Amino acid sequence: MNQTRRGFMGKAFGAVAGVGAVGALYAMKKSWDPLPSVKAAGFTTIDVSACVANKLIVEKWRGKPIFVLKKTAEMVASQNEEQAARDIVVGDDHFMIAIGLCTHLGCIPAYREDKKDFKCACHGGEFDFAGIDTLAPPPSPLVIPPFKITGNSVVLGEEGPEYKKMKESGVIA
Amino acid sequence: MAHFEKANSLNEWLDQRLAVNTLRRVLAKEYWIPKDINFLWAMGMVLAVTFGILLVSGIFLLMYYQPNVATAFDSVNYTIMQEVEFGWLWRHVHAVAASVVFLIIYIHMFTGIYYGSYKKGREMIWISGMLLFVAFSAEAFSGYMLPWGQMSYWAGMVITNLFSLGSLEVNSLVEWIRGDYVPAQAFLDRFFMLHVLLIPLAILALIGIHFGALRIPHVNNQKGEEIDFKVEAEKYKAGNKAASKVIAFANDFMSKDMFVVAVYLLFFFYLVFWHFNFAMDPVNFDPADGLVTPAHIYPEWYFLWSYEILRPFSKDIGLIAFGFAQVIFFLLPFLDRSPNAVPASRRGAFMLWFWIMVVDMIVLTAMGKLPPEGIFSTIGLVAAVVFIALWVALPFITKLEKKC
Numbered sequence: 001m002n003q004t005r006r007g008f009m010g011k012a013f014g015a016v017a018g019v020g021a022v023g024a025l026y027a028m029k030k031s032w033d034p035l036p037s038v039k040a041a042g043f044t045t046i047d048v049s050a051c052v053a054n055k056l057i058v059e060k061w062r063g064k065p066i067f068v069l070k071k072t073a074e075m076v077a078s079q080n081e082e083q084a085a086r087d088i089v090v091g092d093d094h095f096m097i098a099i100g101l102c103t104h105l106g107c108i109p110a111y112r113e114d115k116k117d118f119k120c121a122c123h124g125g126e127f128d129f130a131g132i133d134t135l136a137p138p139p140s141p142l143v144i145p146p147f148k149i150t151g152n153s154v155v156l157g158e159e160g161p162e163y164k165k166m167k168e169s170g171v172i173a
Numbered sequence: 174m175a176h177f178e179k180a181n182s183l184n185e186w187l188d189q190r191l192a193v194n195t196l197r198r199v200l201a202k203e204y205w206i207p208k209d210i211n212f213l214w215a216m217g218m219v220l221a222v223t224f225g226i227l228l229v230s231g232i233f234l235l236m237y238y239q240p241n242v243a244t245a246f247d248s249v250n251y252t253i254m255q256e257v258e259f260g261w262l263w264r265h266v267h268a269v270a271a272s273v274v275f276l277i278i279y280i281h282m283f284t285g286i287y288y289g290s291y292k293k294g295r296e297m298i299w300i301s302g303m304l305l306f307v308a309f310s311a312e313a314f315s316g317y318m319l320p321w322g323q324m325s326y327w328a329g330m331v332i333t334n335l336f337s338l339g340s341l342e343v344n345s346l347v348e349w350i351r352g353d354y355v356p357a358q359a360f361l362d363r364f365f366m367l368h369v370l371l372i373p374l375a376i377l378a379l380i381g382i383h384f385g386a387l388r389i390p391h392v393n394n395q396k397g398e399e400i401d402f403k404v405e406a407e408k409y410k411a412g413n414k415a416a417s418k419v420i421a422f423a424n425d426f427m428s429k430d431m432f433v434v435a436v437y438l439l440f441f442f443y444l445v446f447w448h449f450n451f452a453m454d455p456v457n458f459d460p461a462d463g464l465v466t467p468a469h470i471y472p473e474w475y476f477l478w479s480y481e482i483l484r485p486f487s488k489d490i491g492l493i494a495f496g497f498a499q500v501i502f503f504l505l506p507f508l509d510r511s512p513n514a515v516p517a518s519r520r521g522a523f524m525l526w527f528w529i530m531v532v533d534m535i536v537l538t539a540m541g542k543l544p545p546e547g548i549f550s551t552i553g554l555v556a557a558v559v560f561i562a563l564w565v566a567l568p569f570i571t572k573l574e575k576k577c
Contacts, residue, residue, distance in 0.1 A: 029349075032363070038353050058464060063355030065464045104488060105331045108466040121468045123484070123545050139340065139488040 043157035046097075048090050056111040058100060061145060061156045065100035065108055067118075067131070068154075075116065075129055083130035085171045086141070088162065090149055097154060098131040098142035109142075118142075144172050201423030205402050205409070207394040208420055214392060215433035216281040222434050223274045223441075224376070230267040231369070234260075238319065240365035242358050245321035246460045265449040271313055272452040273441060275475035278306060286505070287527060289514040290393040296506040297386040303503045305379045308372055313473065315368035321361060322457030323467050329356040329364075331470060339489040355463055397515030469544055477541030478534045482561075484545055485554035494557060501564050508564065511571040522570040526563060533559050 044061040051057060051070040059066040071079075071087070071094045079087070087094045100108050107122035117134070118127040126135035131142035148160025159167075166172045180186035187193045237257050239248040253260035282302070285291055291299035314332060318325045333356070337347050352359025391402055400418050408417035420426055444451070456467045472480050483495035501508075509523075517524040533556050540553035 032349055032352055034348060034352050034354070035359065038357070038359065042354065060464060063353065063357055063463050105470070106334045107327075107470060108464070122466065122470050137487060137491075 043155060046154045046156065047152055048093070048095060048154055049152040051093070051095070054113055054116065056113075059156075061099075066145065066156065067096065067098050067100040067111070067142070069096040069111070069129060070094070071096065071129065079130065083128065083132060085166070085169065086130045086132070086144065088144075088147065088149070088154065090152065090154060095154075096129060096131050097147060097156075098144050100142070102138050103133065103140045103142065104138040201427075202421050203406065203410075204388075204422040205406050205419040206392060206422050206426040207398075207400055208418055209394045209396060209398070210392065211395060212429075212433050213280065213284040215430045216277055216284060218430040219277050219434055219437050220274065220281060221380070222438070223270050223277060224380070226266060226441075227270045227274065228373070230263045230270065233263040234267055235369060240319070240361055242321060242361055242461070245319065245361060249320040250458065262445075265445050265452075268452040269441065269445045269449055271316060272473065272475070273444065274309065275313070275473075277437075278309060279475070282306070282502075283527075283531065286530075287517045288393055288395070289397060289509075289516070289520075291506045292509060293512065293514050294390040295386075295393065295514075298383065298390070299506050300503060301379060301383040301386050305376065305383055306502075307499075308376045308379055310476070312368060312372045312376065313475070315364040315372065317473065318356075318361065318364045319368060320457060321461045322454075323459040323461055323465070324454050324457040324470070326356055326461035326463065327467060327470050328472060329360060333360075335492065335495075339492045356461075393514060395516065397513070397519075471542055474538065474542070477539075478537035481537040481541035481553050482557045484541070485550055485557055494561065497561060497564075505567075508567045509571045510568050511574040512576060513574060520574055523574060526567065526570060529559070530563055533563065 042062050044059060044066070046059050046066070046068060048068060048070070051068060053070045053072040054075070055070070057068040059068060076084075076087075076094045086096065088097050089095070102109050102120040102122065102125050104120070104123055104125050107120050109118035109120040109125065109127060111118055116129045118129075118131075120126070120138070123137050124135065125133065125138040127138070127142055128134050131144070133139070133141055144163075144166065145156050146159045147163050148155045148158040149162055150160075163172070177189055180189060184193065188195075234249075234253060237248060237253050237260065239245055249264070253264055257263075285299065285302070314328070318329050329351075333347050333350050336350055337343050348354060351357070352363060391400070394400065398418075402419060405417045405419040408414075409419060409421065414420070454473075459467075471477065479495060479498045482498045483491045485491070486494055511520065511523070513520055517527040536552065536556045537560065540549055540556060543549045545553065
């Protein structure tokens with residue numbers, strides 16, 4: 001066999017092996033993606049009509065704790081622009097709805113009704129009642145999950161017009 | 174086919190087919206070890222034995238452990254601990270060995286640093302050793318997940334969150350690693366696979382490379398003396414063992430190794446039978462709950478120093494400092510600019526560097542365990558800065574070192 005034929009065989013083998021390797025890596029990547037059943041279970045409907053002002057309710061969405069806090073009239077009135085921008089309004093009520101995991105390392109902060117703020121026991125981070133970080137180490141506000149308002153309920157996992165608006169105005173990164 | 178004579182013994186029969194005599198010669202009888210080394214050089218053998226213990230105890234745990242989020246906790250804390258005869262033994266042996274193996278790894282590492290055993294042709298020993306350290310860290314972390322207690326769950330949450338890469342917020346990568354939005358069934362299954370198959374395979378391969386890396390440069394010695402192994406080996410083989418600077422690995426040096434191993438095993442089983450609790454976190458005796466965080470999340474003692482480097486800074490800087498701490502030890506052979514492969518006690522400023530590093534890592538370990546408040550945070554911050562500063566200073570102080 002002459003050298004050009006040998007070289008051709010080498011390149012042909014390399015090409016076949018390359019295609020095989022890329023295909024295998026793609027399959028490996030895909031098989032580690034969340035399963036369809038996991039993705040399908042990624043929606044939660046929360047009925048907020050029974051909420052009591054200044055009482056934190058913790059729901060579960062995608063395995064994560066979700067903070068639902070109905071704001072009192074004073075809380076709504078005292079809000080600055082940044083805080084108000086994060087309000088989720090259902091009917092006449094204003095809510096803070098956010099994933100209840102500290103944006104530092106993912107602990108669950110506790111709500112202090114008297115101080116109207118959240119305190120994370122792990123590393124001392126604090127958030128106000130709108131979910132905005134007020135004391136380091138958390139680098140950013142509590143995350144607002146994708147939501148859609150339907151009547152008295154909030155569906156988590158779906159992007160409604162209110163959510164999209166928040167996204168456009170930069171409230172949600 | 175090759176021609177075979179009739180074998181007169183089992184050994185001869187095997188030698189014809191497996192070359193057992195050649196293997197024995199290369200691996201043991203003519204593998205040369207300097208005479209001038211102390212018990213700290215036996216830590217490699219201690220580690221090999223501990224890994225063997227982990228493998229055997231792990232196999233017995235594997236027979237009753239159930240990698241399912243609903244049953245994992247009980248399969249460990251009820252079935253293995255209460256029902257399986259001697260299940261408690263395998264669990265305590267496995268847990269204590271998993272903790273003690275890091276103590277020995279650190280001693281092994283710092284012995285290497287003290288005696289300069291990472292330089293002048295021994296770089297691959299150091300690098301393969303550091304790869305083993307990383308593999309053992311991954312093995313320890315994935316094993317920590319399996320009982321599916323509160324610390325397992327939240328350690329899994331926090332560590333996988335690191336892959337969102339701080340402000341870059343690459344949450345899709347985190348979800349890909351978990352196979353779910355939070356640590357759940359997919360997460361437990363894949364970490365189970367990593368713990369019992371993939372990482373142990375990698376560890377076995379790396380141990381092979383680590384041992385192989387010793388063959389050409391040979392092990393260092395207490396004085397850092399350059400030995401001509403060929404000449405010394407000839408003296409030994411000629412029967413002049415007293416004049417030779419080396420001895421054979423087996424059975425000569427092995428006897429010393431085994432003595433150290435025996436003393437170590439007394440200490441090890443003392444821990445297994447009387448102090449197994451040090452390797453058990455009380456928080457991990459609560460089943461995993463995604464809606465309740467433990468008051469204070471901390472890793473096992475052997476990760477505390479790098480955890481404390483992450484903690485006192487803001488998120489992104491902390492992550493960079495943490496990444497720095499994970500990779501910087503790999504670069505030691507190249508950051509140390511001095512050609513002297515001698516004990517730190519003969520190297521001037523490097524000795525200071527070595528002991529400050531040891532003390533600093535102990536301080537970081539202590540602060541990592543304490544709650545991050547007030548003076549502890551400040552000490553932790555200072556210690557983390559000192560750690561980074563030491564590595565930045567290393568090339569300069571070793572460059573100034575005289576050739577000795």
